[in-house]
Amino acid sequence: MKRRDTKTPTTATNLSRRRFxxxxxxxxxxxxxxxxxxxxxPALPYLGARFxxxxxxxxxxxxxxxxxxxxxxxxxxxxxxKTSLPMLIAEELDVDWTRVRVEQLPxxxxxxxxxxxxxxxxxGAGGSDDIPTGWKDLREAGATARxxxxxxxxxxxxxxxxxxxxxAGFVVAADGRRLPYAELVENAAKIDPPTTQRPLKKPxxxxxxxxxxxxxxxxxxxxxxxxxxxxxxxxxxxxxVIARAPQLDAEIESFDDAETRKVPGxxxxxxxxxxxxxxxxxxxxASGIVVVATSTWAAIKxxxxxxxxxxxxxxxxxxxxxxHRRADxxxxxxxxxxxxxxxxxxxxxxRKAARKTVExxxxxxxxxxxxxxxxxxxxxxxxxxxxxxASLQSPSSASEIIGRITGVPRDKVEIRLNRTGGGFxxxxxxxxxxxxxxxxxxxxxxxxxxxxxxxxxxxxDIQHDFYRPFGVHQMTATLDRKNxxxxxxQRCAATPRNYRDAGMKQQPIWTGCLEPEDFPxxxxxxxxxxxxxxxxxxxxxxxxxxxxxxxxxAVESFIDELAHEMKMDPLKLRLQLLGEPRESPYNDYGGPxxxxxxxxxxLNRAAEKIGWGRKPDKDRGLGIAGxxxxxxYAAHAFEVSAIDGNVVVHRAVxxxxxxxxxxPLGVEAQAMGxxxxxxxxxxxxxxxxKDGKVQQSNFGDYPLLRMGQAPLDVEVVIVDSTxxxxxxxxxxxxxxxxxxxxxxxxxxxYRIRELPIGGQLxxxx
Amino acid sequence: xxxxxxxxxxxPAASATKTTVAAVDDKTIALxxxxxxxxxxxxxxxxxxxxxxxxxxxxxxxxxxxxxACGACTVLVDGKAQRAxxxxxxxxxxxxxxxxxxxxxxxxxPLQQAWIEIDVAQxxxxxxxxxxxxxxxxxxxxxPNDDEIGKIANLCRCGTYxxxxxxxxxxxxxxxxxxxxxxxxx
Numbered sequence: 001m002k003r004r005d006t007k008t009p010t011t012a013t014n015l016s017r018r019r020f021x022x023x024x025x026x027x028x029x030x031x032x033x034x035x036x037x038x039x040x041x042p043a044l045p046y047l048g049a050r051f052x053x054x055x056x057x058x059x060x061x062x063x064x065x066x067x068x069x070x071x072x073x074x075x076x077x078x079x080x081x082k083t084s085l086p087m088l089i090a091e092e093l094d095v096d097w098t099r100v101r102v103e104q105l106p107x108x109x110x111x112x113x114x115x116x117x118x119x120x121x122x123x124g125a126g127g128s129d130d131i132p133t134g135w136k137d138l139r140e141a142g143a144t145a146r147x148x149x150x151x152x153x154x155x156x157x158x159x160x161x162x163x164x165x166x167x168a169g170f171v172v173a174a175d176g177r178r179l180p181y182a183e184l185v186e187n188a189a190k191i192d193p194p195t196t197q198r199p200l201k202k203p204x205x206x207x208x209x210x211x212x213x214x215x216x217x218x219x220x221x222x223x224x225x226x227x228x229x230x231x232x233x234x235x236x237x238x239x240x241v242i243a244r245a246p247q248l249d250a251e252i253e254s255f256d257d258a259e260t261r262k263v264p265g266x267x268x269x270x271x272x273x274x275x276x277x278x279x280x281x282x283x284x285x286a287s288g289i290v291v292v293a294t295s296t297w298a299a300i301k302x303x304x305x306x307x308x309x310x311x312x313x314x315x316x317x318x319x320x321x322x323x324h325r326r327a328d329x330x331x332x333x334x335x336x337x338x339x340x341x342x343x344x345x346x347x348x349x350x351r352k353a354a355r356k357t358v359e360x361x362x363x364x365x366x367x368x369x370x371x372x373x374x375x376x377x378x379x380x381x382x383x384x385x386x387x388x389x390a391s392l393q394s395p396s397s398a399s400e401i402i403g404r405i406t407g408v409p410r411d412k413v414e415i416r417l418n419r420t421g422g423g424f425x426x427x428x429x430x431x432x433x434x435x436x437x438x439x440x441x442x443x444x445x446x447x448x449x450x451x452x453x454x455x456x457x458x459x460x461d462i463q464h465d466f467y468r469p470f471g472v473h474q475m476t477a478t479l480d481r482k483n484x485x486x487x488x489x490q491r492c493a494a495t496p497r498n499y500r501d502a503g504m505k506q507q508p509i510w511t512g513c514l515e516p517e518d519f520p521x522x523x524x525x526x527x528x529x530x531x532x533x534x535x536x537x538x539x540x541x542x543x544x545x546x547x548x549x550x551x552x553x554a555v556e557s558f559i560d561e562l563a564h565e566m567k568m569d570p571l572k573l574r575l576q577l578l579g580e581p582r583e584s585p586y587n588d589y590g591g592p593x594x595x596x597x598x599x600x601x602x603l604n605r606a607a608e609k610i611g612w613g614r615k616p617d618k619d620r621g622l623g624i625a626g627x628x629x630x631x632x633y634a635a636h637a638f639e640v641s642a643i644d645g646n647v648v649v650h651r652a653v654x655x656x657x658x659x660x661x662x663x664p665l666g667v668e669a670q671a672m673g674x675x676x677x678x679x680x681x682x683x684x685x686x687x688x689x690k691d692g693k694v695q696q697s698n699f700g701d702y703p704l705l706r707m708g709q710a711p712l713d714v715e716v717v718i719v720d721s722t723x724x725x726x727x728x729x730x731x732x733x734x735x736x737x738x739x740x741x742x743x744x745x746x747x748x749x750y751r752i753r754e755l756p757i758g759g760q761l762x763x764x765x
Numbered sequence: 766x767x768x769x770x771x772x773x774x775x776x777p778a779a780s781a782t783k784t785t786v787a788a789v790d791d792k793t794i795a796l797x798x799x800x801x802x803x804x805x806x807x808x809x810x811x812x813x814x815x816x817x818x819x820x821x822x823x824x825x826x827x828x829x830x831x832x833x834a835c836g837a838c839t840v841l842v843d844g845k846a847q848r849a850x851x852x853x854x855x856x857x858x859x860x861x862x863x864x865x866x867x868x869x870x871x872x873x874x875p876l877q878q879a880w881i882e883i884d885v886a887q888x889x890x891x892x893x894x895x896x897x898x899x900x901x902x903x904x905x906x907x908x909p910n911d912d913e914i915g916k917i918a919n920l921c922r923c924g925t926y927x928x929x930x931x932x933x934x935x936x937x938x939x940x941x942x943x944x945x946x947x948x949x950x951x
Contacts, residue, residue: 078888078923214884221889222877224825224865228890231824239819264808296828297808297815372829372837372890372922421827421890422922458830665884669928673887676924699834699920707926708915714927 046106047071053186056145057193058105058120059089059138062185066169068095071105073120073138074130075393076217077423078673079729080666081130083216087662088134091208092142092201094166095181102216107395107415116410118396123417125393126428126542127589128630128727131662135725143198145188152188153179168207203660203722212665217419229391229418232378234451238267240439241299241455243306244288244464247313247692248537249277251287259305260291265298269306270442272435277314277537280502283405283434285464285539290439296455313692315537320470320688323534324363327472327493330532331361338491338530339509342516345526347478350487354478358565362475362554363754364494365686367468367543370702373421374461375432380451381440385412387451388436391420393427401430405437406444424677425542429466432456462702463694466541467687469495469513471534473554478526483566485577487526490514490554495536497546509533512540515547517588518555519599519628523577538689544677545730548629549737553682553755556625556738561751570742571607571624575600590630590726598657598719602626602635605717606655610637616747619643620650623743627734631726632658633719636675636739642748645762649679649711649740657719658728664718671732672714678736680705686756794858798823799867805854813857814838814849817864825865825893829920836919839894840864846901865893868900875939876900876932883932887923895919899933908937 047061047069055061061069070089074081086102108119122133146166153171154161156179163174170178203209220226245251257269274287289306293299330337351357377390379402386408392398395415403410420427436454443450456464471494478487497512510531521527543549559577563570581597603626607613616622619641626635639651654671661667684703688695696702741752750764794805798821805816812831817823817840829837831850838849841863868874873881876896886892898917902909914933921929 076888078886078890080887214881215886215889217889218881218884218886219873219877221886221892222865222880222896223869223873224823224893226889227824228827230828231818233819233822233824295811295815295819297811297819301808370922372835372888372920373827374829420888422888424922455828458832458835669884669887669925672927673924676926677922680924698832699830700832704920704922705924706918706920707929708912708918710924710926712911712927712930 047103053189056148056185056189057141059141060093060145062181064182066099066180066182068093068100068169068181070100070102071120072102073105073108073123075123075125075395075417075420075423076104077125077393077420077427079125079130079670079727080215080663081125082419083213084131084663084666085134085138086216087208087213088138089142091206092139093146094168096168097208097213099169104417104419106417107399109396109399109410109413111411116400123395124428125423126425128632128730131725131727132631139200140197143200144193147194147198148188148191149181149184151191152184155187156184209662210660210664213663214665227418228373228421229378229389230373230376230421232389232416232418233453234378234380236450237378237453238292238294238443238450239296239299239453239455240290240292241296241303241457242272242288242290242435242460243303243308244286244460245274245310245313246463247310248315248318248539249274250310250313250692252289253309253311255289255309256307257289259307260302263293263298263302263305265294266291266302267294268292269302270439272438275500279500281431281500281539282502283401283431284438285431285466292439292443292452299455300457313537315692318537318692319690323470323495323536323689324472326534330493330534331472331474331491335491335528335530338532340528341508341510341514341531342521342527342529344521344528345487347487347489347526347528350478350526351476353480354486355481356479358477358479358562360475360558360561361753362473362557364469364471364473364550364553365755366470366538366688367681367685368462368465368687368696368702369424369426369543370462370699370704371422371424371426374456374458375426376453376455377433377436378451378453379436379440380449381406381408381437381444382449383444384408385414386437386440387414387416388433389416389418390433391418391427392430392433393420393423393425394430398430398433401434402437405434406441424544425546426465428542458699459697462687462696462698465687466539468543468546469497469540469550470536470538471495471513471550473551475554475558477558477562479566485524485562488520488524489528489530491530491532493532493534495534495538495540497540497542499540512542512547513550515551515588517586517591517594518551519594520555520577522584523579537692544674545629545733548627548730548734552625552627552734553737553741556627556735557741557751557753560623560625560738560742560745571603571612574603574626586628590628594628595633598633599626599628601719602633602655602657605719606635606637606653609653609655609715609717610639610651612637619747621743621746621748623739623741623746625735625738625742629731629734632656632728632731634671634731634735636678636735638739638743640740640743640747642744642761642765645759645765647683647740647744647757647761651715652679652711652713653715653717654732654736655717655719656728656731657721658731659721659723659725661718661721662725667718667728668716670728671716671718674730674732675714675736676705676710678733679710679740682737682740682755682757684756684758686758794854796857796860796862798862799864807854809855810853812850813840813852813854813862816854817849823864823866827890827893829891829894834920835891835894836898837891837894839897839919841897841901844901844904846898865897868896874900875936875943876903878939879932879935883928883935885925885928885932887925891919891921895921895929899929899936902933903937903940907940909933
């Protein structure tokens with residue numbers, strides 16, 4: 001890896017033509033060298049974009065006064081990565097956390113010899129993978145920076161680097177001499193980074209990792225200073241809202257904007273074409289009419305005055321009732337009509353030989369994401385560059401979309417990642433970015449390249465989402481004479497999540513609805529999993545813990561039902577199925593192993609905390625469930641009552657094993673929040689469709705749980721582990737719903753098999 | 766980054782905003798926000814929320830639902846919690862508005878201190894509204910119990926409710942400590 005010795009900043013112009021060579025670079029080497037060899041753009045105000053003498057690689061700058069600035073590369077959507085990822089760097093850099101100031105990095109596009117890549121490494125927020133990824137490359141980046149500081153001290157003192165060590169921002173010599181990093185950094189920055197990876201700290205030496213650490217933005221958040229995506233404005237911003245097709249895939253027949261244009265503040269009205277029915281959704285989600293105005297309010301008022309005639313939607317007959325009927329028909333039709341997802345042993349044979357067969361069906365509704373900050377985007381499209389400031393989960397895809405729509409090269413598309421008011425998977429789709437880019441490009445083409453702020457109202461959000469799929473799981477188990485489970489069948493009829501994605505042909509149709517590696521696969525000899533796809537026009541996407549929340553309710557409810565059928569304690573049945581602590585294979589994301597001991601442990605810890613086995617007070621019941629998600633293990637145990645059908649969660653316990661914990665305060669928050677999200681969703685949330693239209697529109701009919709309805713506390717048990725860390729954002733949700741309904745069964749004898757719980761119990765109790 | 770965005774957030778020089786209430790005509794709405802006078806002569810039906818955000822670029826008050834259901838836009842109107850999205854400018858006229866930006870005095874409000882100490886925020890988007898609603902509660906009731914705290918109906922999609930409860934109780938304690946200290950000085 002060659003390095004530039006000149007101190008003259010490279011101009012932005014010749015950078016765009018240079019491809020960055022990544023072949024042969026180590027992970028941290030690539031993160032490290034990139035900024036000064038080819039990528040700096042002094043016009044940009046970020047770490048890693050500037051040439052500054054006190055900077056070490058793209059993530060670290062040390063001020064003369066000893067303050068340490070660390071770049072945060074992730075999309076902060078509430079999962080805490082703006083705090084936890086810099087902690088990883090700070091640990092290996094060996095600095096005092098109280099001297100650290102965190103700066104959000106923008107999206108870093110880089111054009112390499114192997115195609116488009118991410119300058120700062122992985123920046124998207126999905127699959128709870130920020131920590132597992134950063135655990136490797138960000139610690140290595142920190143260790144590399146520390147090593148350069150030691151080399152600089154070694155040169156200054158003329159002592160071998162091996163005789164030196166560091167202590168909280170100082171390099172210390174064997175004889176006790178000390179030099180602060182701030183005095184070494186300029187020389188350190190001139191040294192070539194090592195070509196081999198420096199050893200990382202031993203966990204027993206950690207001073208930052210594992211310590212409860214508060215959100216770095218806490219003060220700005222509570223004083224209203226934090227800039228979320230929606231808080232981005234330019235001096236002369238125009239505002240847009242869109243009247244989108246009310247029916248799935250409907251196209252515009254005609255529209256009349258005469259009254260709209262009379263609304264004070266309305267500047268322009270334009271047409272925006274969505275995807276053709278059935279085509280991949282790679283841009284805007286729906287056709288619509290855009291109203292551009294001088295304020296959000298004027299745009300909304302203008303939109304109210306639009307008269308739009310829509311063509312008939314190909315999905316005009318779609319209703320939730322019809323989808324339920326279709327699921328019933330498919331499940332009645334026999335396994336051969338579906339796609340076989342997994343097959344171990346011979347389930348049909350086990351069924352013939354069974355002493356008893358147990359069956360149950362579990363129904364999962366469509367769900368909206370309803371992030372507190374609705375989708376929005378500030379975009380400024382100019383002839384040769386674009387600026388986007390938005391709340392995102394997938395900035396690389398946003399960059400690709402903007403490049404495609406505007407024709408501006410991607411290295412001229414600047415994307416700033418403001419703090420994001422919730423993600424939950426909604427922002428893995430960038431339809432709102434595509435809308436903004438299309439409008440911004442249209443303004444440019446009209447000769448008015450004004451910054452454009454696209455706003456979505458809550459109604460827009462609930463009605464134009466990429467919903468968690470709807471589906472029905474048909475579960476069947478066979479028992480032999482000794483009351484052992486000999487066979488297990490899971491047949492799922494669902495609207496596939498894999499729907500109109502550009503890359504969907506590479507994935508099987510059932511991806512996102514079934515997980516063939518999940519427990520109890522491999523734990524029951526005769527096992528089958530079959531998928532039946534239901535046609536639907538509802539857009540679908542990823543919703544927090546996607547396939548896992550969709551499945552765990554069926555699996556963990558059914559195990560509970562089986563336990564009652566077998567007259568066994570539900571916890572005991574789970575532990576019996578898991579068997580001896582061992583590493584079982586798990587050949588999918590979150591693998592390669594599923595550790596039965598770790599699963600049993602979180603179940604036991606949750607059980608212990610709730611007081612499993614005791615007889616609860618009158619009208620109350622205890623329920624338990626557990627699930628493995630993306631490498632992390634979680635179990636929930638709830639104590640509930642449902643007097644007159646009103647569900648009250650008296651106690652909620654969540655035990656989580658996410659491997660080594662980077663920030664205990666953050667992991668506790670994720671466990672707590674996911675548990676409440678799980679309860680909220682199971683109790684009340686569903687999206688339904690009628691005549692091709694989404695029926696819900698705001699928090700009145702999509703009622704998130706309020707504080708007075710939530711448990712007073714969530715008692716979180718975090719397992720002290722030395723295993724490699726997983727993420728923590730999604731593990732705490734899948735087992736919440738079945739633990740809740742299992743507890744309701746224990747309290748009332750009534751089994752909930754369809755979510756949400758809603759008023760079901762009120763009709764019965 | 767912080768500096769850049771702060772600069773970007775400044776309102777345009779020639780906006781509908783004047784920071785003086787002198788010589789206002791009939792159409793002009795005069796109000797006070799965080800102790801400063803403002804006047805507005807635009808659409809009197811525009812909700813206070815959009816005046817704060819789009820006109821003044823005071824973005825601490827958040828948009829969540831537009832129908833008063835989520836509370837992300839909660840501000841204090843003459844000390845009482847109110848949804849800014851349902852408060853038309855004509856109804857805000859002549860009133861004293863406090864937003865999250867104006868809650869702190871010489872030091873942070875006890876709620877703000879407690880929110881940091883308990884590390885309440887996850888995404889943080891609803892928290893300004895939560896704090897404003899809690900400020901109204903503590904004004905009415907210096908020592909609220911769980912039921913009273915549970916009456917705050919602001920939505921949090923991240924599920925921070927248990928820590929919100931803790932932080933309100935902690936703020937009540939800080940309030941008492943402050944009162945004792947003040948008493949001690951006298």
